[in-house]
Amino acid sequence: MLLLFFVVIGSAHALPPPPASIELNSSIGMEMLSRSMARSYWQVSIHYETQVNESMCGIASLSAVLNSLEGVDAPIDPIYAPYPYWTQGSISNDACVSRVVTPGYGVTRSQLASIAECFPKVSVLNVSAPSLDEARCLIRNALGRDNSHVISNFDRNGLNESGYGHFSPIVAYDAKQDLVLMLDVAKYKYPPLWLKLQDLVDAMNTFDIFANAYRGLLLVSTTTGDLRSCL
Numbered sequence: 268m269l270l271l272f273f274v275v276i277g278s279a280h281a282l283p284p285p286p287a288s289i290e291l292n293s294s295i296g297m298e299m300l301s302r303s304m305a306r307s308y309w310q311v312s313i314h315y316e317t318q319v320n321e322s323m324c325g326i327a328s329l330s331a332v333l334n335s336l337e338g339v340d341a342p343i344d345p346i347y348a349p350y351p352y353w354t355q356g357s358i359s360n361d362a363c364v365s366r367v368v369t370p371g372y373g374v375t376r377s378q379l380a381s382i383a384e385c386f387p388k389v390s391v392l393n394v395s396a397p398s399l400d401e402a403r404c405l406i407r408n409a410l411g412r413d414n415s416h417v418i419s420n421f422d423r424n425g426l427n428e429s430g431y432g433h434f435s436p437i438v439a440y441d442a443k444q445d446l447v448l449m450l451d452v453a454k455y456k457y458p459p460l461w462l463k464l465q466d467l468v469d470a471m472n473t474f475d476i477f478a479n480a481y482r483g484l485l486l487v488s489t490t491t492g493d494l495r496s497c498l
């Protein structure tokens with residue numbers, strides 16, 4: 268009983284953040300947020316949630332982003348009826364998901380793109396292995412306006428984090444130090460972290476053997492068309 272008690276009251280995040288990252292709640296992390304292009308932060312942080320299990324990182328990222336898009340109607344999840352709200356459960360049970368998911372593994376970037384754009388009024392730009400300049404242009408442009416959000420698909424190893432392929436929203440960009448703010452959906456492992464954009468680009472330029480494709484970025488918005496000019 269005593270052991271269980273200590274486990275339950277342990278640290279909020281199980282793992283120490285990698286040395287190259289900066290925690291959002293540090294004084295420099297908060298200062299960067301206040302000077303950054305962070306419209307997406309103020310929308311997505313309201314809805315950002317923990318992945319319900321290890322294979323739900325893509326769907327948890329998408330759920331937070333869809334709740335943040337104005338004008339996109341949410342379905343009613345029976346657990347919150349009668350209030351419409353995107354949840355990992357309602358997305359998982361949608362026909363948009365059942366046609367793509369590989370049981371027991373989770374989704375690939377291409378599958379997540381295809382799920383997101385299956386919902387009415389949602390546009391997706393599906394970007395494979397962006398260069399540093401492409402990623403910076405896409406992220407700056409997407410985060411500098413309303414109703415436009417970024418989901419990164421990366422290999423945790425490239426950031427010296429514990430784990431493998433993962434998805435999480437990128438919600439702010441600091442131009443002074445070329446850093447991005449990630450809201451990790453595995454909240455029980457890592458807190459929100461500022462990361463070097465170059466490190467994230469390296470972690471996205473990795474080959475996903477399950478997908479047989481490189482990882483990358485998804486821009487999810489109600490109008491992504493003009494972001495293609497970055498590519």
Ligand SMILES: *[C@@H]1O[C@H](CO)[C@@H](O)[C@H](O)[C@H]1NC(C)=O
Pocket residue numbers: 279280290292293294458
């Ligand atoms: C930031 O949050 C972590 C828990 O995630 C905590 O351990 C740390 O003390 C906090 N840092 C500051 C400066 O408040």
Ligand SMILES: *[C@@H]1O[C@H](CO)[C@@H](O)[C@H](O)[C@H]1NC(C)=O
Pocket residue numbers: 319320322323355356359371
């Ligand atoms: C993860 O959760 C989803 C949604 O509830 C469920 O469909 C899936 O079977 C779960 N996967 C694992 C490995 O527990």
Ligand SMILES: *[C@@H]1O[C@H](CO)[C@@H](O)[C@H](O)[C@H]1NC(C)=O
Pocket residue numbers: 376377378380381393394395480481
């Ligand atoms: C996403 O991009 C990859 C190329 O990296 C492509 O193979 C795949 O078909 C695209 N998927 C969608 C849904 O656009």
Ligand SMILES: *[C@@H]1O[C@H](CO)[C@@H](O)[C@H](O)[C@H]1NC(C)=O
Pocket residue numbers: 285286287425426427466
């Ligand atoms: C990861 O750790 C290695 C070995 O300490 C180091 O050389 C590398 O720069 C680190 N990368 C990041 C992104 O922190």
